[in-house]
Amino acid sequence: xxxxxxxxxxxxxxxxxxxxxxxxxxxxxxxxxxxxxxxxxxxxxxxxxxxxxxxxxxxxxxxxxxxxxxxxxxxxxxxxxxxxxxxxxxxxxxxxxxxxxxxxxxxxxxxxxxxxxxxxxxxxxxxxxxxxxxxxxxxxxxxxxxxxxxxxxxxxxxxxxxxxxxxxxxxxxxxxxxxxxxxxxxxxxxxxxxxxxxxxxxxxxxxxxxxxxxxxxxxxxxxxxxxxxxxxxxxxxxxxxxxxxxxxxxxxxxxxxxxxxxxxxxxxxxxxxxxxxxxx
Amino acid sequence: xxxxxxxxxxxxxxxxxxxxxxxxxxxxxxxxxxxxxxxxxxxxxxxxxxxxxxxxxxxxxxxxxxxxxxxxxxxxxxxxxxxxxxxxxxxxxxxxxxxxxxxxxxxxxxxxxxxxxxxxxxxxxxxxxxxxxxxxxxxxxxxxxxxxxxxxxxxxxxxxxxxxxxxxxxxxxxxxxxxxxxxxxxxxxxxxxxxxxxxxxxxxxxxxxxxxxxxxxxxxxxxxxxxxxxxxxxxxxxxxxxxxxxxxxxxxxxxxxxxxxxxxxxxxxxxxxxxxxxxxxxxxxxxxxxxxxxxxxxxxxxxxxxxxxxxxxxxxxxxxxxxxxxxxxxxxxxxxxxxxxxxxxxxxxxxxxxxxxxxxxxxxxxxxxxxxxxxxxxxxxxxxxxxxxxxxxxxxxxxxxxxxxxxxxxxx
Numbered sequence: 022x023x024x025x026x027x028x029x030x031x032x033x034x035x036x037x038x039x040x041x042x043x044x045x046x047x048x049x050x051x052x053x054x055x056x057x058x059x060x061x062x063x064x065x066x067x068x069x070x071x072x073x074x075x076x077x078x079x080x081x082x083x084x085x086x087x088x089x090x091x092x093x094x095x096x097x098x099x100x101x102x103x104x105x106x107x108x109x110x111x112x113x114x115x116x117x118x119x120x121x122x123x124x125x126x127x128x129x130x131x132x133x134x135x136x137x138x139x140x141x142x143x144x145x146x147x148x149x150x151x152x153x154x155x156x157x158x159x160x161x162x163x164x165x166x167x168x169x170x171x172x173x174x175x176x177x178x179x180x181x182x183x184x185x186x187x188x189x190x191x192x193x194x195x196x197x198x199x200x201x202x203x204x205x206x207x208x209x210x211x212x213x214x215x216x217x218x219x220x221x222x223x224x225x226x227x228x229x230x231x232x233x234x235x236x237x238x239x240x241x242x243x244x245x246x247x248x249x250x251x252x253x254x255x256x257x258x259x260x261x262x263x264x265x266x267x268x269x270x271x272x273x274x275x276x277x278x279x280x281x282x283x284x285x286x287x288x289x290x291x292x293x294x295x296x297x298x299x300x301x
Numbered sequence: 302x303x304x305x306x307x308x309x310x311x312x313x314x315x316x317x318x319x320x321x322x323x324x325x326x327x328x329x330x331x332x333x334x335x336x337x338x339x340x341x342x343x344x345x346x347x348x349x350x351x352x353x354x355x356x357x358x359x360x361x362x363x364x365x366x367x368x369x370x371x372x373x374x375x376x377x378x379x380x381x382x383x384x385x386x387x388x389x390x391x392x393x394x395x396x397x398x399x400x401x402x403x404x405x406x407x408x409x410x411x412x413x414x415x416x417x418x419x420x421x422x423x424x425x426x427x428x429x430x431x432x433x434x435x436x437x438x439x440x441x442x443x444x445x446x447x448x449x450x451x452x453x454x455x456x457x458x459x460x461x462x463x464x465x466x467x468x469x470x471x472x473x474x475x476x477x478x479x480x481x482x483x484x485x486x487x488x489x490x491x492x493x494x495x496x497x498x499x500x501x502x503x504x505x506x507x508x509x510x511x512x513x514x515x516x517x518x519x520x521x522x523x524x525x526x527x528x529x530x531x532x533x534x535x536x537x538x539x540x541x542x543x544x545x546x547x548x549x550x551x552x553x554x555x556x557x558x559x560x561x562x563x564x565x566x567x568x569x570x571x572x573x574x575x576x577x578x579x580x581x582x583x584x585x586x587x588x589x590x591x592x593x594x595x596x597x598x599x600x601x602x603x604x605x606x607x608x609x610x611x612x613x614x615x616x617x618x619x620x621x622x623x624x625x626x627x628x629x630x631x632x633x634x635x636x637x638x639x640x641x642x643x644x645x646x647x648x649x650x651x652x653x654x655x656x657x658x659x660x661x662x663x664x665x666x667x668x669x670x671x672x673x674x675x676x677x678x679x680x681x682x683x684x685x686x687x688x689x690x691x692x693x694x695x696x697x698x699x700x701x702x703x704x705x706x707x708x709x710x711x712x713x
Contacts, residue, residue, distance in 0.1 A: 079423075131365060158337070160342065160346070172346040173337075173349040174353070175353045
């Protein structure tokens with residue numbers, strides 16, 4: 022056997038920037054699984070990487086824009102959706118994907134989320150929901166469950182959490198789904214579907230953070246968090262998202278919304294064409 | 302360092318963030334609203350522990366952004382509460398709008414800023430770009446050299462901000478990571494001493510719509526409006542009053558600093574500027590924050606060799622202590638102003654602008670050069686400081702300045 026034939030190539034190598042590896046994510050983190058699912062979805066759809074833009078905000082998962090071998094932008098905290106809107110309007114042919122965290126998308130950037138969903142901007146938003154601000158050391162945020170221990174709720178959280186799929190559906194998203202990092206195949210299929218949808222598609226990927234969240238909340242390892250996902254998850258496709266609140270005993274997963282509605286970009290182009298004809 | 306005693310002052314190992322949190326706790330703050338951002342996070346984490354452990358009677362909320370955090374503090378201050386928040390970098394930039402509203406409403410909010418670079422590119426390490434941007438926002442700005450000073454300055458800040466003649470928001474800067482995350486022996490005062498020093502928040506009286514004097518706070522018993530529309534009629538006057546209060550703050554910062562010295566035994570110059578071996582110095586650097594520690598070491602090395610080196614640290618940058626700066630520099634022949642931020646396209650860094658401007662109308666005209674250093678946490682080593690003093694010596698010797706604004710410590 023020659024030495025050359027020993028050089029192994031990862032089948033998904035072309036999707037990643039090797040010079041940025043190793044990544045910063047902790048052992049057992051769910052972010053790698055989400056990246057993996059995203060990359061496989063791109064591969065299976067055979068999308069030209071030159072037409073994909075990944076936009077992320079601040080937080081652990083925010084580093085993803087530096088790892089994907091696509092055009093990408095790492096925005097300021099909370100603003101990836103606003104940035105993605107600009108990209109999509111300027112270059113409607115590009116597939117624009119926002120991959121960011123729950124704190125980034127739903128606390129500081131919450132307003133952008135509801136308005137982009139309302140006006141049906143043609144982008145895909147994937148939210149890695151790890152229930153806390155992981156990168157800054159584990160403060161409570163908009164998805165932290167009641168009674169959870171975080172560095173800013175040492176005696177348990179007293180704030181109610183957002184039900185992200187309900188919020189997305191109520192705001193007008195045309196595609197809404199939720200999976201956990203355990204549901205790799207279904208998460209990947211969901212991403213594929215979202216990428217092909219016209220309009221605002223949203224996927225919540227419930228992700229384990231054993232280091233900053235799990236071990237302070239009776240789930241010491243990534244495995245124990247995965248066990249929680251396994252035992253608590255229940256697939257209920259197209260059930261009422263309002264009743265899909267995440268609780269310690271139940272994580273309702275599945276597709277919640279899959280509807281057709283003209284996107285903002287389409288309506289804008291139609292309006293412009295109409296005005297042009299009028300002028301003539 | 303003060304020895305540990307049961308009741309008196311004691312030294313404990315704290316990083317800058319923890320020292321700030323402890324100071325805020327001892328000041329008996331009513332409301333804390335904040336949003337996590339590195340390198341400020343430990344302040345809020347420690348404080349939330351105090352709240353949850355029942356050590357303070359404070360309403361605490363982790364809001365959904367810095368913009369909301371400061372708005373919440375502003376509102377709490379407007380109803381008469383003692384309020385505190387902490388942020389850094391992009392967080393302070395996001396507060397920009399409300400910084401002006403807070404000072405314009407004369408709400409005495411106290412804020413710790415763990416100084417950090419601004420994006421882009423994203424960088425979590427120290428420089429002064431974040432608070433320098435806000436130097437015109439009507440907030441008093443105090444920069445700390447070490448964690449001890451950060452602790453002491455927060456305590457003083459409540460007295461300054463809430464002073465009845467000022468009612469001005471105050472920010473205390475501590476260099477991100479260099480101070481915020483570095484353990485240091487901090488001499489802390491007993492809770493009682495701090496509470497006595499800071500006292501209850503005093504609220505000034507203002508004339509209401511009926512011509513009656515009422516406390517300047519939102520109170521259904523004595524209704525007033527804070528921050529309404531103010532157009533051509535009196536907006537200008539209100540802004541001038543803010544400027545007048547800033548001028549008045551110079552004396553009050555000194556006074557509070559003196560009183561604190563009596564309680565704690567610690568002084569930072571006169572509270573406005575802090576000089577080191579400056580009495581007969583000919584070659585002087587001027588800087589803010591933790592760099593002063595490194596400069597002092599180099600000054601000692603140079604003095605041992607017979608070089609007349611000295612340091613002037615600006616502790617209070619807003620309001621700018623113009624007269625104190627001129628007084629401190631009387632015998633100086635060459636000055637290097639060190640800026641840990643850059644005014645792109647301007648004529649040097651912001652501290653340099655101020656110093657050179659102050660000297661223009663003064664009776665002294667030493668050589669003045671500017672060094673932009675340490676952006677994004679780049680280390681300011683003793684070697685680099687030594688180079689600055691060598692440059693100054695050469696300028697003094699030849700009388701020539703090859704370039705008045707330089708970047709120092711670059712890799713290119």
